[in-house]
Amino acid sequence: MTLQTAVETMVxxxxxxxxxxxxxxxxxxxVGRFRQATPKPVKNQAQSRKFLESYPDVMRATISFLTRKQSSADHASMIEHLDRCHCGDSDPEARGSQHSVTQAFTDPRISPTHKGFMMHLGIAFLIDCLMSILTNLTHGKFRQEKKDGGNSSMKQPWPHGIDDLLPNGLAHSVDGFDLWxxxxxxxxxxxxxxxxxxxxxxxxxxxxMSRSPNFHLGLHCPAQQLSAAMDLYDQRPAGWNPTAIDSGFMLPLIYTVNFLGLLSSGGINPYAAMMGGTSAKQILLPVLLRGISILSLPGLETHFAGEFKEMWRMLAVINHRPQDGYDCLEDPLEECFNALRIARRGGCLNITCLAKAGMVQGRCCGNCDLIRFCDKKCQTEAWRDRSFPHKAVCAKIKSLRETLGPKVWGNVVTTNPRFTVEDFKKACRGKRIDLKLVKEVGILVTCVQSSQMYYRSLNSS
Structure with missing residues (x-):
């Protein structure tokens, strides 16, 4: 298949x-033939982008195809229709060249077992092409239209304006993406x-962000993708590599968290309205808490530092707790100090325990001497909690307490106003306490606190 024939076929x-x-x-x-002709970006990114920019008709056809408004039933019918070959047999030679496996390629992101496998393989590469061009644009600006290019889609650069970026209009484009x-x-x-x-x-x-809470693209789809990635983590085999692009973990995590973060490009107010609403608490909060718990584990934190911080930022918006946000996590000692003080002076930290009237403080765990519970029942439930079991953090808190010593620990948990976070930092450094331990304790305690807030918001009368 010639390159020109390939371009015409794609379009x-x-x-x-x-x-x-x-x-x-x-x-x-x-698409395979077009991919063969495209210079590999790992060797020369500028050359690869220049080649792609020379085929604006392919880019326009791709974005128009992906932003096509149709019902979910029509979308499914379209994929099924494409899966069946409708090519005629009048020219066997032409048919053979157009179906030649010499142009075939694989992509670890797309499994052969998935419905519409070949169509999605082609679209995945074309998305990479669109991304190569879009990421090179200056924020808020488009390509300059050629004066001598006329209206030809083959001569005008893509995208040279809003209508060129989203040819099907804003609302229809969002609906189209929702389907894919x-x-x-x-x-x-x-x-x-x-x-x-x-x-x-x-x-x-x-x-x-302005769509209803039930609109899938805003909250449901990201939650679905993140949950699938974390399910894979839970089922990981021995020797599993979290940074392998075929793992189904790294790319879904990075792309989905990045999407949620980039929605804030639309402004703080609409972002806060969507993320701070009841739907975000119901749909996204449990997934974020699970993700933060996973990414805080040794071996994962360094690989996904950006995603880890972005998840915390979203958590802060959802819970209306700016103290849990990005800036605080720049200082794990301060985060841990705040979490310890809140936990000690608070009530029962069994996630599924509803606040009891008149109950200010419960009994402290005899092992960690920090986390409080109403009674033995709450302590047992917390110890076995599926998301954030107390047994996962109890020994860590005890280790931190014993290393700090009774005097420093007493100042931390009794909220002595003369003992500040700076004193806590000085004590940790003086005793050479592992910062990883401090950070793990702070994160896990805060996750329990946030989970309890979420549970109570759903079950309070």
Whole structure:
């Protein structure tokens, strides 16, 4: 297949996916030929981008295809239609070249077992092409339109304006992305592109955030993708590598968290309205708490430091607790100090315990001498909690308490106003306490506190 034929096949398929000769295999082979001709970005990113920019008609066809508004039933029918070859047999030689496996390629992000495998393989590469161009744009600016280019889609650079970036309009484009991102296996690829568009054109983010809480693209799809990644972590085999791109963990995590963070490009007020609402607490908060717990583990924190901090930032917005945000986590000693004081002077920290009238303080755990519980029942439930069991943090708190010594520990937990966070830092450094231990204690205690706030907000009368 010639490169020109490949380009024509890609464009025609995406412009008329329900056409009489549309075919996912032919489209896949055409993308494979285009991929072969594209300079590898790892060798020369600028050269690769320049090549892609020379095919604006492919980029326009791709973005128009992905932002097409249709019902979920029509979308499913389109994928099924493309999965069946409709190519004629009148020219066997042409048919053979258009279906040649010499252009075939694989992508660890797309599994052969997934429905619409070949179509999604091709789209995944074209999303990479769009991303290469979009990430090179100056924020808020588009490509300059050529005066001598006329209206030809083959000559004008992409994107040279809002209508060129989203040819189907703002509202329809958001609806189109919603359909693709709903794919449980590779929806994170579409969230990645949606986040990049939101960054380039903040009104796109505003449109997503202004939809109803039941709109999938805003909260449900990200929660689904993150949950799937964490499920894979829970099922990880021996020797599992969290940074392998075929793990199903690294890319869904990075792309999804980045998408949620980039939604704030649409403004703090709409972002706070969406993330601070009841729906975010119900849909996203449990996933974030689970993610923070996983990423705080040794071996993961260094690989996903950016995602870890972004999750904390979102948690702070959802809980209306700025003290849990990004800036505080820059100082793990301060975070731990605050968490310890809040825990000791608070009531029962069994996540599923509702606040009891007149109960200010409960009994302290005899081992860690910090976390309080109403009674033996609450302590047992907390010890066995599925998300944040007390047994996971109890020994760490005890180790920290014993290393600090009774005098310093007493000043920490009795809220002595003369003993400040600076004194706590000085004591930790003087006793050479492992900062990883301090950070783990602070994170786990705060996760329990946030989980309890969430549970009580759902079950309070």
């Amino acid at each position: 025609s398929t995406m412009q008329n996916p329900m056409g009489p000769e549309s075919c996912a295999l032919k489209f896949f082979c055409a 991102a709903a794919n449980a296996h590779c929806g994170y690829l579409f969230l990645r592109l949606a986040g990049s568009i939101a960054h380039a054109y903040p009104a796109f983010a505003v449109e997503i």
